[in-house]
Amino acid sequence: MDPRPGGAPTVLRMVLGKRLQDLREKAGLSFEQAGRALDVTHATIRRMEKAEVGLKIPYVEKLLTTYGVTSTEEISGFLALCREANRPGWWHNFRDVLPEWFSAFVSLEGEASVIRAYEPHYVPGLLQIPSYAGAVLRAGQPNATAEEIDRLVTLRIERQALLTRAEAPLLWVVMDETVLRRPIGGRAVMRDQLGALIEATEAPNVRLQVIPFTAGPHPAMYGPFHIFRFQVKEIPDIAYTESLVGGAYFDDRDDVSAFLEALDRMCAQAAPAQSTKAILDGMRKEI
CATH class of the missing domain: 3.30.870 (Endonuclease; Chain A)
Structure with missing residues (x-):
């Protein structure tokens, strides 16, 4: 676990990363497939899930729709938590x-x-x-x-x-x-x-x-x-x-x-x- 990229990981950011991992796996997508949806490398997806980088709101929103999350309320709630997780301690x-x-x-x-x-x-x-x-x-x-x-x-x-x-x-x-x-x-x-x-x-x-x-x-x-x-x-x-x-x-x-x-x-x-x-x-x- 490398805490340096993207600032210190908060526990909330780690929780959200784990939830993104669960959604990706439930959707049956690999790191590479998720990365293609964002036009980023598979390493970026992995680092987001491991809370080694900040959670960019546009990236997270695109991933949620890619993983099959369709509820506007659920997406809004997840993104609100991301903003909270990215806030400096x-x-x-x-x-x-x-x-x-x-x-x-x-x-x-x-x-x-x-x-x-x-x-x-x-x-x-x-x-x-x-x-x-x-x-x-x-x-x-x-x-x-x-x-x-x-x-x-x-x-x-x-x-x-x-x-x-x-x-x-x-x-x-x-x-x-x-x-x-x-x-x-x-x-x-x-x-x-x-x-x-x-x-x-x-x-x-x-x-x-x-x-x-x-x-x-x-x-x-x-x-x-x-x-x-x-x-x-x-x-x-x-x-x-x-x-x-x-x-x-x-x-x-x-x-x-x-x-x-x-x-x-x-x-x-x-x-x-x-x-x-x-x-x-x-x-x-x-x-």
Whole structure:
């Protein structure tokens, strides 16, 4: 899944792409046949269905009629959803500092019903306090200006609003003990950050687990990742990994299953979520 062409894919755009695929298959048409109806390549049809490009209204309208949709009301309703899906998300205001490849992450994060993650290095962004976030961002982007760092911190904090909204997602994070031992931003910042994590354990939709050093090796020592799950049945689970130069998204069932299996094994190795508050409190007292 490549989020770059046409901007970050929203969940609605992914749903509509899947519906276009279902209509094409129901009509018994191949990618090539659908492409000929628009005078475009088969790759364009494929990318529309995979939400890798924006949904051009004239293209969609022509495809609907090609697929046998004759109801004016149904076509109008579908096109209205396309216009909504193509509308930039709230994070578009941060496009001056937000990489396109991460825009997709923010979009998926905002629509997920369950967010699961493994983090071996830092407190996850959704749980960071501003001073901690600033220290992490400055370390990761040493060439960024102070203004750019401030903008990124603001974006990170605004993302956290999803945890307290109505029908907030479940956030289930497994953190390596290293996350809590690595000094970031100084003693005062770490104490405040650990205090914020202790408060987070009280939230009904937040589940935190810590993998202690004593647990030994585990299946995901190669790096951090996220898994997003959605209530919309058309959208499969999506896994995300990140590197120094970009992010990678996986929606193939076998690929995502590998991430899920690794995370389930780590949850079994980690300390139970019920003990996380006591672990955090003990570490906070050590600082």
